[in-house]
Amino acid sequence: MFFSEDALREILAAALAAGGDFAEIFIERRDITNISCEDNKIERLITGRDQGAGIRVLKGDKTAYGYTTHLHKETLISLAQEVARVLAPGQARELVLTRPPSPVEFVIKERPDQVEVKRKVDLVLQVNSAARQVDPRVVQVVVGYGDGVQQVTIANSEGVLVEDERLRCRLVIQVIASDGQIIQTAMETIGGHKGWEIFQEVDPLEKARQTARRAVALLTAPPAPAGKMPVIMSGEAGGTMIHEACGHGLEADLVQKQLSVYSGKKGQMVASPLITVIDDPTLPGKYGSYRFDDEGTPAQRTVLIEKGVLKEYLYDYLTARKEGRASTGNGRRESYQYRPIPRMSNTFIAPGEDRPEDILRDTPHGLLVKRMGGGQVNTVTGDFVFEVAEGYLIQGGQLGPLVRGATLTGNGPEVLKIIDRVGNDLGFALGVCGKDGQGVPVGDAQPTIRIPEIIVGGLLPEEGKK
Numbered sequence: 470m471f472f473s474e475d476a477l478r479e480i481l482a483a484a485l486a487a488g489g490d491f492a493e494i495f496i497e498r499r500d501i502t503n504i505s506c507e508d509n510k511i512e513r514l515i516t517g518r519d520q521g522a523g524i525r526v527l528k529g530d531k532t533a534y535g536y537t538t539h540l541h542k543e544t545l546i547s548l549a550q551e552v553a554r555v556l557a558p559g560q561a562r563e564l565v566l567t568r569p570p571s572p573v574e575f576v577i578k579e580r581p582d583q584v585e586v587k588r589k590v591d592l593v594l595q596v597n598s599a600a601r602q603v604d605p606r607v608v609q610v611v612v613g614y615g616d617g618v619q620q621v622t623i624a625n626s627e628g629v630l631v632e633d634e635r636l637r638c639r640l641v642i643q644v645i646a647s648d649g650q651i652i653q654t655a656m657e658t659i660g661g662h663k664g665w666e667i668f669q670e671v672d673p674l675e676k677a678r679q680t681a682r683r684a685v686a687l688l689t690a691p692p693a694p695a696g697k698m699p700v701i702m703s704g705e706a707g708g709t710m711i712h713e714a715c716g717h718g719l720e721a722d723l724v725q726k727q728l729s730v731y732s733g734k735k736g737q738m739v740a741s742p743l744i745t746v747i748d749d750p751t752l753p754g755k756y757g758s759y760r761f762d763d764e765g766t767p768a769q770r771t772v773l774i775e776k777g778v779l780k781e782y783l784y785d786y787l788t789a790r791k792e793g794r795a796s797t798g799n800g801r802r803e804s805y806q807y808r809p810i811p812r813m814s815n816t817f818i819a820p821g822e823d824r825p826e827d828i829l830r831d832t833p834h835g836l837l838v839k840r841m842g843g844g845q846v847n848t849v850t851g852d853f854v855f856e857v858a859e860g861y862l863i864q865g866g867q868l869g870p871l872v873r874g875a876t877l878t879g880n881g882p883e884v885l886k887i888i889d890r891v892g893n894d895l896g897f898a899l900g901v902c903g904k905d906g907q908g909v910p911v912g913d914a915q916p917t918i919r920i921p922e923i924i925v926g927g928l929l930p931e932e933g934k935k
Contacts, residue, residue: 470622470632471496471522476542477484477563479626480524481698483546484886486758487553487624489526491786493625495550495763497805498524498541499617500582501535501779506593506612509601516565516586523805524549524871527787528556534808566630571760572767573751579665581638585776588612588665592640595682599674600644603681606688609645610681610791622749623765631765636668637756639899641894646684653687653873655840655858656681660899661756662767662910683840683859693860695873695927696757699835700877700920701828701863708817708913714853714881717904717915718772718797719746719781720811721788723848730851730882738747738935740885743821746784750798756899757814757912764800764809771797778888779879785811801906808907817914821891830866836925837861837868841898851881854926876926884920892917 472480477494484492498520505513521547523536537548570711595613600610619635639660646653657680659671662909702710718729725732731739740746750759750768759768773781784792785800788811800809829837842856855877862869899912 471498471540472542472701474566474630477566477630479542480545480549481564481624481626484524484549484553485528485836485878486550487526487527487556488768489553489556491527492524492549493525493623493709494545494765495525495620495802495805497619499804501617502581502586502589502615504593504614506588506597508586510591510595511590514586514590519804521805523553523808524554525808526552531556532808535807536806559668560843564626565628566624567628568630569741569765569767571708572769573760574752574755575662575758577636577664580618581665582618582635584652584913587753588701592668592930596640596642596673596677599601599682600642600677603678604646604685606685607644607646607681608647611643613641615639621763623707623761623763625765626841631761631764632764633759633761635662635759636664637662639663639756640668640678644681644684646681646688648688651688653684655684655687658698658899660756661754662756663754687873690871690873693872693925693927694856695925696861696920698925699832699863700919700923700925701832702838702915702918703837703839704825704892704894704915704917705839706841706915706919707896708915709844709898710855710881710884711818712902712911713815713844713846713855714851715746716748716813716816718848718851718881719783721782721784724782725788725791729848730855731782734779735781738778739882740774740777741888742777743891744774744777744885745772745819745889746816747772747819748799748814748816752912755815755897755912756910759814760797762796762800762809763802764796766796766800767797768814769798771799783807783811801909803909809906810907812904812909813902813911813913815897816910817895817897817913818891818916818918820859820893820895820916823890823892823917825892825894826832828917828919829863830864831890832919833866835863836872837863838877851883853881854878867918874927878924878926884923887921889921889927890919920929
């Protein structure tokens with residue numbers, strides 16, 4: 470622990486001296502390694518430590534926040550006093566700190582901070598080489614590796630005292646292929662709340678080769694057709710759509726500001742009866758997993774939509790307090806420099822009963838999506854546009870040729886209502902989710918699902934050329 474309990478109580482008492490209703494201190498130490506390879510050479514290798522503390526004080530609907538990189542008791546007491554002065558005068562109170570039990574434990578077999586930097590550099594170079602050897606039309610490979618060991622202490626005036634350690638590894642592979650006329654890109658990511666053992670569980674060299682093969686195949690793929698058609702989203706596509714088109718709209722701050730299409734709809738049917746949506750940071754090894762959120766609330770599984778009915782939103786302490794209820798354990802922040810806000814962790818559509826191969830067989834025509842790309846979502850209306858990174862025509866209930874340039878355009882809530890098949894598989898993706906200028910690690914997933922009709926945008930023949 471960074472400070473003794475007595476010292477933490479002193480800092481919190483100083484934060485409450487101006488009469489705040491609630492005070493919190495978040496202390497963090499983060500050791501990181503970041504390596505990037507481009508043009509067949511290591512372009513960047515960064516190792517280092519960042520540490521600091523953030524202090525938050527609430528009074529009514531007012532919030533004051535400050536942070537420092539100096540982890541000395543006197544400095545933090547002074548910072549607490551400065552933050553407290555933003556609020557009206559009042560009286561401090563006695564504080565008793567207790568430690569809530571961890572709801573889950575994560576097994577780390579090989580800590581990334583105990584792996585030599587040379588091994589990490591060698592891995593990046595091997596992945597780069599594996600992708601480039603696939604085909605001479607591979608013209609560029611970008612490989613990024615990152616790991617982090619984050620140690621936190623969180624204490625607040627409601628008596629919570631939490632110490633936690635979070636370890637994550639991530640490898641991103643991007644391949645660019647060109648035939649002299651057309652340029653195509655493919656990307657894959659490996660990562661999780663795991664140690665170096667993740668690279669024994671998933672072969673990074675084979676993943677690099679798969680990525681390169683897909684980029685090359687897209688060069689000769691015909692343009693995707695355009696129009697309304699059935700779309701099957703494979704479990705391999707991950708949960709990009711559920712995260713973007715639905716998940717953000719279930720975060721309580723957007724709901725309370727009436728910036729969500731789901732505002733005021735608890736208890737209402739918002740999706741097909743086949744759809745159950747869950748947020749769960751307790752899943753072992755997933756990129757968005759944690760034992761406690763960044764306010765010290767124990768992680769928990771939250772059912773957001775159950776058989777089509779909206780059951781719950783995602784709350785942090787502040788949004789929960791506004792409604793006189795408990796947080797769901799979704800208060801998250803990028804670092805000590807930021808105040809916590811409601812964020813997703815691992816968000817997914819629960820598996821159904823259909824076999825994915827049966828869903829394909831029962832769909833005479835349409836588009837099957839195996840990889841999603843980027844996109845845009847309006848959380849107020851639920852409207853979205855997503856790129857398809859890997860899509861195939863469906864012909865006679867069978868997988869047809871690869872096509873390029875497809876987009877999906879629709880409305881999240883409307884799409885959720887018309888899904889008519891849900892597979893018994895589940896495929897996860899991972900990423901860093903941005904909101905209010907903060908990025909946090911997340912996971913998302915879905916089973917194979919069928920959307921009976923959605924607008925597919927195609928690619929004109931001249932698009933995608935140099």
